[in-house]
Amino acid sequence: MTVLFWVLAVAAVASGAAVFAVGSMARATFALLASFLCVGGELLLAGQHYLGVLVVLMMIMEMLVMAVFMVMYMMDPAGLMPMSMVHNRRGALIVSGAVFAALAAGVFAVPWPARRGGPPRDPAAALGQAIMGPKMLVMMVIGIAILATMIATVVLATRTGRYGEDGAR
Amino acid sequence: MTLQAFLLLAAALFSVGLYGALSQRSIVMLMMGLELMINGIVAAAAGFWHQVSPGAADGQVLVLVAITVMALEMAMGFAVVTALFRARDVDMADDAGDLKG
Numbered sequence: 659m660t661v662l663f664w665v666l667a668v669a670a671v672a673s674g675a676a677v678f679a680v681g682s683m684a685r686a687t688f689a690l691l692a693s694f695l696c697v698g699g700e701l702l703l704a705g706q707h708y709l710g711v712l713v714v715l716m717m718i719m720e721m722l723v724m725a726v727f728m729v730m731y732m733m734d735p736a737g738l739m740p741m742s743m744v745h746n747r748r749g750a751l752i753v754s755g756a757v758f759a760a761l762a763a764g765v766f767a768v769p770w771p772a773r774r775g776g777p778p779r780d781p782a783a784a785l786g787q788a789i790m791g792p793k794m795l796v797m798m799v800i801g802i803a804i805l806a807t808m809i810a811t812v813v814l815a816t817r818t819g820r821y822g823e824d825g826a827r
Numbered sequence: 828m829t830l831q832a833f834l835l836l837a838a839a840l841f842s843v844g845l846y847g848a849l850s851q852r853s854i855v856m857l858m859m860g861l862e863l864m865i866n867g868i869v870a871a872a873a874g875f876w877h878q879v880s881p882g883a884a885d886g887q888v889l890v891l892v893a894i895t896v897m898a899l900e901m902a903m904g905f906a907v908v909t910a911l912f913r914a915r916d917v918d919m920a921d922d923a924g925d926l927k928g
């Protein structure tokens with residue numbers, strides 16, 4: 659169990675790093691997909707079967723959509739023309755390295771609370787009871803956010819844009 | 828599978844995503860960095876649920892929120908890229924610096 663956890667964890671981080679290391683955008687998309695699948699596997703290991711499967715299925719679809727967009731918008735989706743895709747690499751490396759060091763120090767320095775109680779027999783049912791009961795506000799906010807996103811994406815992506823047919827460009 | 832292990836995984840994913848979000852020039856690649864950062868949050872929330880209070884559903888609800896945010900971020904990002912590309916033929920973050928202070 660622990661071995662599997664670490665194998666998946668290392669694979670998740672390695673494929674996450676590969677996203678920004680490989681030359682081809684298509685490969686980057688599938689590296690990101692691999693990272694998501696590894697985290698989905700971690701969720702399954704942690705006993706969250708419903709959420710783990712949800713992550714796996716959703717991310718497969720999401721990355722396929724991403725691959726389509728990639729081909730549409732990237733100037734060089736297949737990596738046939740090697741060129742620099744980064745700016746301020748040193749600064750980004752320093753900032754992210756410092757953030758990782760700070761977070762890792764916090765992980766080991768903070769006295770985390772001990773585990774209380776055991777997992778319910780059916781975590782998915784517990785989640786369903788929660789979002790339809792005491793946590794219903796969360797579900798309502800999520801629902802409205804999804805609706806707002808659907809409207810906003812359609813408005814933004816239509817040909818005329820949000821300013822109308824003869825709007826400001 | 829301790830809480831520290833989960834949080835260390837989350838911190839590593841978050842930092843790799845932060846590097847991508849800061850360094851990539853293409854907007855699509857930048858969004859991949861943001862997705863990786865949220866991926867770290869999913870891992871951390873899963874660890875908290877499993878190792879701190881599996882009896883309460885709060886950790887699972889947090890994972891659900893993070894997954895939703897991930898999907899919405901992606902949809903909005905692509906809509907903005909589409910609008911930007913259509914208006915100005917721009918797909919690089921450097922060319923879209925209108926709001927730069």
